[in-house]
Amino acid sequence: MIGSILLPAPAQLLSHRLSLWNRRPRPGPWCSLSKQGHRFLSTLIATDSDDISATRHLLRKFVGSSSKHVALSTLSHLVSPTTTSHYRLCSLALPLYLEISEASWFDWNSKLVADLVALLYKLERFDEAEILVAETVSKLGSRERDLCSFYSQLIHSQSKHNSERGVLDFCTKLKLVLLRSSSVYLKQRGYASMVEGFCLIGLPRKAEELMEEMKELELKLSKFEFRSLVYSYGKSGYLRDMKRIVVEMESMGFQLDTVSLNMVLNSFGSHNELSEVVSSLQKIEASGVPFSIRTYNSVLNSCPTISLLLQDLKSVPLSLGELMGYLDENEAILVKILVGSSVLEETMQWKPSELKLDLHGMHLTSAYVIILQWFHQLQCKFLADNRVLPGEIIVVCGAGKHSVVRGESPVKRLIKEILLRIGCPLRIDRKNVGCFIAKGKSFTEWLSNYNATIHERIS
Secondary structure: OOOOOOOOOOHHHHHHHHHHHHOOOOOOOOOOOOHHHHHHHHHHHHOOOOOHHHHHHHHHHHHHHOOHHHHHHHHHHHHOOOOOOOHHHHHOHHHHHHHHHOOOOOOOOHHHHHHHHHHHHHOOOHHHHHHHHHHHHHHHOOOHHHHHHHHHHHHHHHHHOOOHHHHHHHHHHHHHHHHHOOOHHHHHHHHHHHHHHHHHOOOHHHHHHHHHHHHHOOOOOOHHHHHHHHHHHHHHOOHHHHHHHHHHHHHOOOOOOHHHHHHHHHHHHHOOOHHHHHHHHHHHHHHOOOOOHHHHHHHHOOOHHHHHHOOOOOOOOOOHHHHHOOOOHHHHHHHHHHHOOOHHHHHEEEOOOEEEEEOOOOOHHHHHHHHHHHHHHHHHHHHOOOOOOOOEEEEEOOOOOOOOOOOOOHHHHHHHHHHHHHOOOOEEOOOOOOEEEEEHHHHHHHHHOHHHHHHHHHO
16 A cells, blocks of 8 residues: 655656766675785785796795685685776786695685686686686596586686677587587586576577577477576667567466566666566566565666655655655556565564564665555554554664675665654664664554654655
8 A cells, every 4th residue: 555645746856867867877796805815915916016926925825824715715806707907916816726726725626717717818818718728628538517517617707707709719619519419418508508608798699599509409498598588688678589588488388487577677677668667567467476576676776766866865755655756657656566565574574572674685776665665564554453563673774794885785874864864763783783673662652653753754
């Protein structure tokens, strides 16, 4: 249910921000690193790049004095596609790997080699990459399954670095192994890896050609290949092709699930096709496929008005009814469909001793709508039935460890500002700064006056 407070949409307050919405920054993921690893990398940066012996000494000393976890996590940080901006550090990944490979605790694994090869491709050090690949192929010998697995790992690692050359090179090598193999299982897995690789680097047409080859070889197509293709066509902006693949997927008997449909919603939303998002969400609702937190994320991120409102937390609407007054027709339809789903109930844990709302996994737009929906539902559903709330009320929003900037949680800032403005007794938990906590009695007293509080804040 949506509250009865409906305000005129102040379009004039939003129009000047529309250009900012289209130019909003896209955050990148944070790659975790131990303190010891940070100190080591800082020392490497400060070391003279021409002093090879000093660099080797630092590498040997670090590996010798570090635990297995610290050494490997540092190497993983260097080969990660999110941390390849500092050329000097990246160029030392191979020497560090060679030092680590000499340690008594080292267990060789092909995935680490594949990640390192992908980095070398990124740095255009193809000769060194080829040596590593040749050594691994020699080590694996005639073990067909292990070879296929290694080439699949190489394709996946290259795709993470968005290396078209790398994906093409190792798809070619993997195809040669598959041609010699009589195993249907290996061919199935190998082709799936190649399809995924091309999809991840934004070449869905090449991926679809491989799927046609699979049909010719009488290999069974799975939901995995179709999902990858739907995602790639959608992300690349080929929305007609995406819809065509969805139809083909259904015609082959693959029932569309929440994951596939979230991909479709996200694709339409990211290309500003709001009417398509509405149409798709209505079809999903009618089909009975359950929504998820990612459904909320995909749909609400496509609503420019909500994102624009969240740029100023001190004036953001404080109830569902107030929010509805700001939304256009399509956005209002989307919010109404979402709040009618069971997602809120699935994010709540109701025990005799506590009521917990967990906002983990939610983007800022989703956390905003969910918290307003939560307040509204508690007031309408539970206080109206004279139900007694548990002794403790908890809202979990995280401390910001996984945010773009460590220690800064946008969701936490949002919730804190909303609670402050509406006078809610929820406060940051001293034992866990990623939670807001309140006693059930004080929360119930406040909740009973929630509508009155909103009216006072608006007037």
